Amino acid sequence: MEIRSAQQTDIESILDIYNEAILNTVATFDTELRTLEQQTQWFHNHGELYPIWVAEQAGIIIGWASLNPYSDRLAYRRTAELSLYIHSDYRGKGVGKQLMKQVLDAGLAAGLHTVLSRIVVGNESSIHLHQVYDFEHVGIMRQVGFKFGRMLDVIMMQKML
Numbered sequence: 001m002e003i004r005s006a007q008q009t010d011i012e013s014i015l016d017i018y019n020e021a022i023l024n025t026v027a028t029f030d031t032e033l034r035t036l037e038q039q040t041q042w043f044h045n046h047g048e049l050y051p052i053w054v055a056e057q058a059g060i061i062i063g064w065a066s067l068n069p070y071s072d073r074l075a076y077r078r079t080a081e082l083s084l085y086i087h088s089d090y091r092g093k094g095v096g097k098q099l100m101k102q103v104l105d106a107g108l109a110a111g112l113h114t115v116l117s118r119i120v121v122g123n124e125s126s127i128h129l130h131q132v133y134d135f136e137h138v139g140i141m142r143q144v145g146f147k148f149g150r151m152l153d154v155i156m157m158q159k160m161l
Contacts, residue, residue: 006052013061015039051106065099078113108161121153
């Protein structure tokens with residue numbers, strides 16, 4: 001498996017992994033599938049400060065991670081929000097751990113200071129992965145999402161780079 005910086009040619013694979021998560025998980029609170037046009041715009045809104053990395057195996061993208069702007073207010077410029085999604089066939093095999101390390105290292109090198117993650121309550125594997133990389137639990141937002149017919153709580157985790 002190779003972990004590398006995402007390229008424009010990876011956008012469709014990133015989109016496929018993300019849309020599967022929209023349809024089948026509460027890892028994202030998006031409820032409508034993204035289009036290729038939307039994902040291309042998302043890709044171009046990133047850059048050195050907000051990197052995107054992919055995991056590739058045998059020419060297939062099996063996961064991706066990105067650091068995203070937390071807010072458009074300039075005082076938050078050095079704060080990012082982490083996204084991490086793994087193809088359903090490769091979850092639980094260490095791909096997320098490798099991607100997270102790489103994207104956090106890239107964020108530090110780019111000059112980011114703080115990384116935040118919002119994780120749905122009950123996603124113990126994601127919470128554990130964040131704890132491996134020294135994210136701290138900083139709060140719970142109660143009943144902030146509604147998906148699959150139920151209200152969902154979200155844990156906020158934070159890491160200083």
